[in-house]
Amino acid sequence: MSEPVDQPATAAANERARPEIVYRWDLDKTYVQTDFSSVRGLLRAATEKAENKRVVPGMRALLTGLSRRHQARIIVVSGSPTQMRPKIERMFALHGVRCDRLVLKDFVGRVTKLRSVRAQVPYKLAAHLDTRAWLLERNADVDEICFGDDAEVDALIYCLYTDIVARRIDATRLRGLLSHCGAYDDEVRHILSSLAKLPRQDPVRRVFIHLDTRSPPSRYHTYQGRVTATFNALQIVLSLHQDGLAGPVEVTAVAEALVRDFRVDAHGLAGSIEDATRRGLCSADTAERVVAEILPHTDAAQAGFDARFADRVVRRLRQAPPVAPAGEPEPLAYEELFDAEHRFASARKMARKAASRVPGFRDFLESERE
Amino acid sequence: MAHQPTIVIDTYGGNSAPDAILTAAAKQSLSGKAQLLLVGDAAELQRRLASLSYDPMRLRIVGAPAPYPRHTGDALAATQAARAALPIALDLLTDGEGDVLVTAAPPAVAWELSCDMLKPIAAGVPPALASVVPTLPRSSGDDPFALVLDVSGTPSHESESLVAFAAMGAAYARVVSGVRQPQVSLLSTGLGLDDGPPAVVAAHRVLKKASDFQFVGNMRAVDIPRGYADVVVSDGFTGHAVRGLLEGLTDLTIDAARYAWKSKVTWRAGLRLLSPGVGMLKRVSEFKEYGGSPLLGLEKLVLVANPDSSETALANAIALAGKCARRGLSTEVAKQLDATQELWQGGTS
Incomplete structure (x- = not known):
């Protein structure tokens, strides 16, 4: 082989x-x-x-x-x-x-x-x-x-x-x-x-x-x-920052690259951080520190992530509901997972083809209105 | 992705809230054309969002304290939820965080709260709720819809308001439908200069002098679907009645088609043969598929979608909101209202 x-x-x-x-x-x-x-x-x-x-x-x-x-x-x-x-x-x-x-x-x-x-x-x-x-x-x-x-x-x-x-x-x-x-x-x-x-x-x-x-x-x-x-590199670096594997330098580098090379604005950065916090990728404390202490002092400020914007994001992070801790992982059913992954890939391929299809007349007629 | 419009979305509105609007917003976030701020129960939205494809760089959540109504179609619960969430959404507009609001809340509540919390775009100009109606092809462009305003149900308006509505409607047709010289008409009982109530007669005399748009005179309700104008102006009560009648006729047509489908095999076969055409007809005539009715005349635009709106219609409303913001509809409306003021200074003779 x-x-x-x-x-x-x-x-x-x-x-x-x-x-x-x-x-x-x-x-x-x-x-x-x-x-x-x-x-x-x-x-x-x-x-x-x-x-x-x-x-x-x-x-x-x-x-x-x-x-x-x-x-x-x-x-x-x-x-x-x-x-x-x-x-x-x-x-x-x-x-x-x-x-x-x-x-x-x-x-x-x-x-x-x-x-x-x-x-x-x-x-x-x-x-x-x-x-x-x-x-x-x-x-x-x-x-x-x-x-x-x-x-x-x-x-x-x-x-x-x-x-x-x-x-x-x-x-x-x-x-x-x-x-x-x-x-x-x-x-x-x-x-x-x-x-x-x-x-x-x-x-x-x-x-x-x-x-x-x-x-x-x-x-x-x-x-x-x-x-x-x-969803993106910023969410990864936030999670690594939380785990102590990335420092402010790495967080800054990723945020600045997104702003400078990919024209991500302040809303884009904030949306990613808020989403990461809601999904438990990082704690609200870590997110708050990044938002208040790191990003306003980087190139992100030129994209609108200034101190005023950061204050607003911090307020939203504090309102976010707490994330439930993950339970103990159980053994995975790999055969089923493998089949499910293949079904997902096939379904995605079919969905892409169907996306261009006009909604069917038959579906419309056979649906009952409430 | 810099300088994109920010669309505030009320996730409590609509009889299938929050699923339909959330799915529509998630889909629109992937188009990358606007920033979306969802106002709703953050924990609940996140739970549902996890099973959708979305882009967190273009979709954010602003928490609201109200729970989602348990039973769809519960009018009281829908009104209570709208009263709790809409002020938060409207605050985002007044704070400058958002450019446009999309809501499928009960239209009367959306109208009342929007008019309370947002400043008028020009002093003394009342807001107008506009609605699009399908017409036969018009000479002015490809848009299959004409705009009728005001359809808010407000009992009566002065002639000044009708003239302002004409200006706002013309601005909308220019910005959204891309008609350079929109044809504007007044809804009345007859085509003559003196037909109709005094406010309509007085507005007619002023609008005759308009040069930024083409005033084509009065129009009867029967002529609206014939496509004689891009913008049809009426007082809120009449406009509301006209829209209700058109919606009822559309429902009747759809019910008749369903009846025919179920009644006879031969009719079913005939409908099957006609299906592409009937499908197209349904897409242009079904009010629940249009998207949103723009609420014009306020400092920020509000799009009020039908509470029965499908996911597709809500996605259309979000896309329309983005288009309006990107093309500067509010600025164009203000400019057109300024120009119309000069018509009054020229007298009404």
């Missing part, structure tokens, strides 16, 4: 000692804006230059900030083909992002296994386990924060990775699960042998899913609070 093609992206990667945290990223739709729904989009993704790659608003500032923090490592696992490596590495270099490990998918090696070309679960799970082993060669136990998006099954993959490393799922169940997700026998064998080399740990502290395709946040309620659904 073709294993994930994994190699250090920078020479300095191995020299970094004892990182406290690892940021595990997906690439397409999480960091880079890509359109895989059309042939044109695919061609564009394959041919455009590194300097022309469009980044998800605010993510460049976020990832750059995280990669600059001491004792942090960045691992990127992407479904993009290995041929894209020079472009992706150049893009990260241009963005000032230090990528310690970049794993890409070897499509040529999978040409005889068509199911493997499309299937994400076996490929990414193997890549996550291999990079975990690579990390453990350098450190005993490292916490991880994972970043993905709602276009594919990133949430499921990250949760499954967490559960198998923590040995909450045994080998027999994992074998059945991988078969259900379309894995070939050699892929299953590879995953099980990689897992056997890892000690039992519970490293994943949070899984962020960027709602790139604007899925409703409730789509991730079935993950029992293990997944943090976010």
Whole structure:
């Protein structure tokens, strides 16, 4: 079988000692804006230059900030083909992002296994386990924060990775699960042998899913609070700030990037913060501090986020109803989740087609008026 | 996304509140054309919002203390909720946070509170509730709707008010329908200069001199759907009655089609063949699908949607509110009212 093609992206990667945290990223739709729904989009993704790659608003500032923090490592696992490596590495270099490990998918090696070309679960799970082993060669136990998006099954993959490393799922169940997700026998064998080399740990502290395709946040309620659904980079950095993993510098950088590069105004910033608070991504206290003490002193002030505006937002945050604490997570029914994710993807495709359809006359006539 | 209009949305209004308006607002937030401020029970809205696609950068919630009425169609509960929430929504307009308000509250309550809390756009000019009605194609443009104002039910107006309504209607037709020289008419009993009550006769004499819009004289109610004018001016009581009659006729047509559908197989087959045309007819004639009736003449625009409005109609109302704000309807109305003042200075002979 073709294993994930994994190699250090920078020479300095191995020299970094004892990182406290690892940021595990997906690439397409999480960091880079890509359109895989059309042939044109695919061609564009394959041919455009590194300097022309469009980044998800605010993510460049976020990832750059995280990669600059001491004792942090960045691992990127992407479904993009290995041929894209020079472009992706150049893009990260241009963005000032230090990528310690970049794993890409070897499509040529999978040409005889068509199911493997499309299937994400076996490929990414193997890549996550291999990079975990690579990390453990350098450190005993490292916490991880994972970043993905709602276009594919990133949430499921990250949760499954967490559960198998923590040995909450045994080998027999994992074998059945991988078969259900379309894995070939050699892929299953590879995953099980990689897992056997890892000690039992519970490293994943949070899984962020960027709602790139604007899925409703409730789509991730079935993950029992293990997944943090976010609409934009500001919500992610607020949550990291709450957890002590991002400071005012990172919050400022993301907010300023949104204002400067993506023309987000004060209402846009405030709306994101209020939404994050209402959904429990950060506490009202953290949000208040960011609103009152950080944003009015940044470029956001030029977009209308001045002290007066901040006062108004703080008043609203204080009126917001308290968020109920999340209950203890229960074991996930992965087979059902996998089927549900596929049903959701099909329904979304059909909804897009139906959106242009004129409401039917028959529906109108057969509906009873009250 | 800088300099987008801010639309305040009352989520208590309408017989299917807050679901229909919330779904419409969530959908509109994805269009990225305006900032939306939802006034409502924050915890309840957030709970329902979680199952919708929306963009938090364009959709914010302003908490209101009132709970949502439990039973749809409970007029008393709807009125109480409107009286609790609308002042908060209107405050957002007077504070300068919002540019336009969209509400599906009972129209009488929306009218009363808006007129109480918002200043008139010009001294001495009463506000007017306008309504769009479908017409045959008009020479002035593609908009299939003409504007009738005032339809508020206010018993009578002086000639000065009728002239002001003509100016406001012309401004609306110019800004929203894109008609450069709108055709304006007075609703009366006959076409002659002296037909109709004294206020209409006096207003006719003044409007004849208008140059910013084309005054086409009097019009009878029967001529409204024929598309003889872009704007039809009447006093509030008459306008209300005319709109009610047109809504009743539309309901009758729809009921007749439903009856035919259920009565005979051959009629059903005929309707099936006609379905694209009948569907189109329904979309232009169904008042519940239009969106909102603009309340003109106040410092900020209020769009009053039918309480029975569907999600589509409410989405249309929000889109219309954005269009009005982006194109500066309030400024255009004030400008047109100023110009009309000069007509009075020229005398009424």
